[in-house]
Amino acid sequence: MNKELFSYFLVIAALVIGAVYYNTTIQSPIISSLNYIKTSYHNTTQFFQDAIDRHTFQASLIQTQKEQLKDYEKNKLIIQELTNEISDIYKINNSTLSQNPNVELVRSISYQKFGDFNRVWIDMPDYNASKIYGLVYQGLVAGIVIPKNERALGVLNRDIKSTYAVYVGEQNAPGIAHGNNEKNIMVKFIPTWFKIKTGDEVTTSGLDNIFFAGLKVGRVLSVTSSQGYQNAIIEQYYQDQKPNYFHLIRKIK
Template sequence: MSPFCVLHAEPDAHWKRSINSTNSSIMNKQALTVAVLLTVLVGGVLYFTNFLQSPILRLTLAIKSSYLDSVESVQHAVDEHFNQQRTIIDLRQKNRFYEQELLNLHQVADEYQKLLQEHNSTFRIIPDSSLVRTLSYVRFGDPHRVWIEMEKFDPKRVYGLLYRGYAAGIVVSKNKRPIALLNGDVKSSYAVNIGVTMAPGIVRGNNSRRLIVEFIPTWIPIKVGDEVLTSGLDRIFMAGLKVGKVISITRASGYQSAVIEPYFYGKNPAYFHVITKVR
């Protein structure tokens, strides 16, 4: 090897060492820069996480509180609804019981009055009656006839129909099924007495709100405002049940007729009482 080649190789080796040193320095600086950036980034994340955590937590708690309040409100509403429903059912049952008690008390009062007049009267406290349920109109557009649900129905009989102690019509058979002819129906008729003179007559419907009492003897005085009560002589009703009040009177062919305003007309309640047996 010539001296020129030796001299030329030495500067080459020095230059390579210098380049390697420079590259190492640059890499160290880059690593340091990355480490610093990571540190800053992690610190920022932690800082802003703590900074944002408080309002987010408050919002979450507010939403949860609102949800729980809504759930409680709905639960209270449901509880209140079922409590009201139970109360309504209880009141309906009590109302039916009191209707029966009113009927019993009326019978007691009527029998007691008769007992005072006639000491030998046989005394019966409770009339036989049953609670019946309305099913539907017999014919749409006719409010005076309804099908009813009735146990121990005898198609050969005519029954008296009551609503809250008032005479409401009669029950007859149609196709061997019980049908209620309410006050107002032309075929709903039964025996009545009018006023303090106890003038007898037969009340019937007129396909209107008012009822007509016919065949009232002319020699028995009656007047507007007199109360009309069942007589019980047809054995459909017991005596003394309220029917209505006289609002006008006419005379013709040896009889009087009276138009009355009934206490019950066309209400079509869900339940009636039926007199199944009278004394």
Template sequence: MKKVFLWIVFIAVTLFVSTKISKEIHSEVLRLSSAIKIGILNINNNIINTITRHFQQAEQIKYLNNELRDKQQIEYFFNALNVEYKELLESVSSRLPIDLPNIHFVRNISYVDMNNYAKIWLQSDFDKKPDDKLIFGLIHNNAVAGIAKFENHRLIGYLNGDEKCTYSTVIGENKIPGIAKYDANKGFIVDYIPLFPPVQIGDIVYTSGYDNIFYPEILVGEVQSVEYRQGYQVALIKPALDKVARFYWLIDIQNYDIEIGNEDS
């Protein structure tokens, strides 16, 4: 009987102790499980926040890149317009004879050929039939730039330095006649100059006005050297205008002569 009582007490104590221990273990397990869940949730949130920040930063970078591109594009446009405005202002403000009609403002569009910097496309709104076989003078800043003509219904400028650019000139105080042209071996020259009087280095070359391309006394350039050939002289010329400009003045002498003739008749 005593043994049965002792067994009952042992079992009761064991159950009590096991209950206490199981409660503590259960509590620890719950705390560990909660900690793991919280850790997993924190990791998940951190990952989500990192991914979100990454995409937000990517979107922000993309936005800033687009803003920078647009800003640079506007800056480039502004710089181009500013350069064109200065060139336009310079061309318009250049001193021109006020009593000469049929001078038209033309714009350089582009080169005709990429390897030829003396041949350009021109844009103008002056009233002239594209099929007219006329030669026009081109000037810029009161100096001869070249000539212009229609080809395939488009206006082309042949600048000093192109083999198709020829016009009549006079040299120095004696107004010695000659033909301005381009020589592939020598460069820009005045050819077929009479032997007398002799041309001097430093003489100034002007247009003659005899060829119905330019008005008289438009600056062409300066004589750098003189070569004597059989029956004539050849002068190497430093042109007053040797750079391609954005704007030119186009001279229409032929139409002016016709108008004068009509008025005189």
């Protein structure tokens, strides 16, 4: 019985296969369905491949543009810095000091520490740490250079370490200018027999072997007396907070 049933199914299967293989009417829809499935498969895989390629290209393009933007910003900053330095060199070289053989142009490197705008490191070749040098900006007294760890440190007028000899007023009253970490600077030890008044001009005396005589420092705002001397509050002329270059006085004679 089982052999007869198996033989029956075998004959039916052979007839179906033969019909499908030889009968175009039966073959056509089957082949069409297979082709549709195959085409859909290829289209789908191609779509995803294209999507992956587009994403990869866009990611690469975005990365390239980011790198180009970084380079652009970097170059922009460099150009801005060079522009500022060239502008400073042009301004400072208009000073009469630029022709003096005892004066040289020096560059400020950076502030000594963040937040202290009164101290800058100076790029100074052949630095002699045993001497104090004068700093001038566009003909105005800016400060002095003192040694710090064998390096040249520029202490500007407002710094408490900035001291030099000056004359006050038309009578050339002698005094010592120094900073006090405030907006204005002070001149101390002015003899009481000199008459000092508001508006008097303060210039370097040249007696300290730091500055030439006659360089402008500022004007008197107020005068007080203490312990046999006069003290004056001075509004300094030099106001630049971000100088790139100074004239440095190597020697005065």
